[in-house]
Amino acid sequence: MRRIRVTGRFYIFVLALLVIAFLILRLLLFRGTRETVIMMANASQRQTVDCVIIRDETVTVSDSAARVEYIAAENSLVSQGDNVANIYATGYSESLLSNLENTRKNIQEYHKQLLANIVDADLSRLDAVVNLMALEFKNLITRRTTGNLKIVTSQLETAMVNRQEYLRQNKRGDNKLTKLYEEENARLASIQSWRKVSEAGRSGVVSFYIDGYENDLTPDALGTLSISDVRAVLAGDNLPNTRATRSGGIYRIVDQNKWYVAVLSDGNTWTPVVGQDNYFMQLEGFDDLGFTASVTSVQKEDGTTLAVFEIDDPIGPLIYQRTGKAQFSITLTGLSVRTEALYNQNGQMGVWVYDVPGGTFVPVEVLSTDGSIAMIQPLVENALQLGQPILIK
Numbered sequence: 504m505r506r507i508r509v510t511g512r513f514y515i516f517v518l519a520l521l522v523i524a525f526l527i528l529r530l531l532l533f534r535g536t537r538e539t540v541i542m543m544a545n546a547s548q549r550q551t552v553d554c555v556i557i558r559d560e561t562v563t564v565s566d567s568a569a570r571v572e573y574i575a576a577e578n579s580l581v582s583q584g585d586n587v588a589n590i591y592a593t594g595y596s597e598s599l600l601s602n603l604e605n606t607r608k609n610i611q612e613y614h615k616q617l618l619a620n621i622v623d624a625d626l627s628r629l630d631a632v633v634n635l636m637a638l639e640f641k642n643l644i645t646r647r648t649t650g651n652l653k654i655v656t657s658q659l660e661t662a663m664v665n666r667q668e669y670l671r672q673n674k675r676g677d678n679k680l681t682k683l684y685e686e687e688n689a690r691l692a693s694i695q696s697w698r699k700v701s702e703a704g705r706s707g708v709v710s711f712y713i714d715g716y717e718n719d720l721t722p723d724a725l726g727t728l729s730i731s732d733v734r735a736v737l738a739g740d741n742l743p744n745t746r747a748t749r750s751g752g753i754y755r756i757v758d759q760n761k762w763y764v765a766v767l768s769d770g771n772t773w774t775p776v777v778g779q780d781n782y783f784m785q786l787e788g789f790d791d792l793g794f795t796a797s798v799t800s801v802q803k804e805d806g807t808t809l810a811v812f813e814i815d816d817p818i819g820p821l822i823y824q825r826t827g828k829a830q831f832s833i834t835l836t837g838l839s840v841r842t843e844a845l846y847n848q849n850g851q852m853g854v855w856v857y858d859v860p861g862g863t864f865v866p867v868e869v870l871s872t873d874g875s876i877a878m879i880q881p882l883v884e885n886a887l888q889l890g891q892p893i894l895i896k
Contacts, residue, residue, distance in 0.1 A: 539844050541838050541840055541887055542839045542876075542889070543889055544837070544839035544876060546839075548773065549831070550831050551831075552768045552828070553828060554767075554786070554829040555733050556720075556825055557763040558818065559757070559762065560707075560717050560721075562713065562748055562752045563756075564747075566751050570590075570591040571711075572590075573587075576653070578710060579709055580706075580708055581706065581708075582706045587754055602690055603691065606687045607667065610670070610680070613679060625669065629666040632665075632666075636662045639658075640656065705756055706756075708759045709755070710754065710755055715748045716736060719742035719744050720742075725800065725811055737767075757818070759819075760818075761815055763811055764784065764829060765811050765812075766809070766812070766831070768808050773871075774803075774868065775798045775831075776798060776870060777799065778797075778798060779798045781795070782812065782832070784829055785829070785830050786821065786828070787829070789821065794814045795814070795815070796813065798810055835870055835871060837880060838879055839876050839877060842877045844894070851866050854887070854894075855894040856893060857893060857894045858892075866882040
């Protein structure tokens, strides 16, 4: 039997048939499909959104405080263990303080009687300082002059204490004066029995202004913060602990170097991505302040996006701000694709990579779009590469 000899032409013929078959099959499978490729692009974003400021702050609360006497200055730095305020418990009466002031006034008047014919240059100097600071205080209150009322008040208090201590240390031997000082000491002891010194439990900036949200809006609560919670705060509505904190709060100590901003936006126009750390933020009304922010969490619900940004810059005057309009801007560089190549697969946006017949669906996050080109980020790192073919079905 004669053997058939297979030549090279035969193999070329078979290969040609396979190529033709593949082209026909591809035409049948991808009829109506086109291709594009993954490109590189730059995009600038600027969004103005409603925001809620969340601080790491600890509130000292007292349900039995009848009076608070501030020791630390408002918006000053304190260390753990520093005296912040004197808290007078229920049972304390303002009449106790009034009686003490009357006794001190009687002491001062009696001193004047005893010293009527005696020249005391030091006392005269102390009196002059008190009178000068009292006049400055009066002028500020009546707006006849301008200045810092808090500083002038502190200077007046210091001048009065200095004069009082001088009189105490230089008192004359007189039975009536001795009884008046004994009366003063008794009244002081009565007041102090109701007083408790409150110390700072941590280091930070102290503030005596409480808005009530301090125990609800904390870094520890960020994991459970919802879109409805943010909407409630923006509307000024109470959260679970708001009313109690607002009524019983005495002061708060704030970490000024790490704080957060929660924002609500239309998920169709802007979706920040966790890990983006080069946002620039400004709050309306504070145009001279700018902060660098990074995205720590993002959640979506019914077309609304809730994004939380972390800021490590000093908070400054925003220690008193809870809500506002914030502007976020960022310049992005990354992978992009024509918007017509984006597809929604069971609620997840993605692209069809042309690596096998029919393509492979790769989920992506759309960072920005101008209507024709979309900047994207694959949910799986390195799942997309520059120049990779993408199907447009």
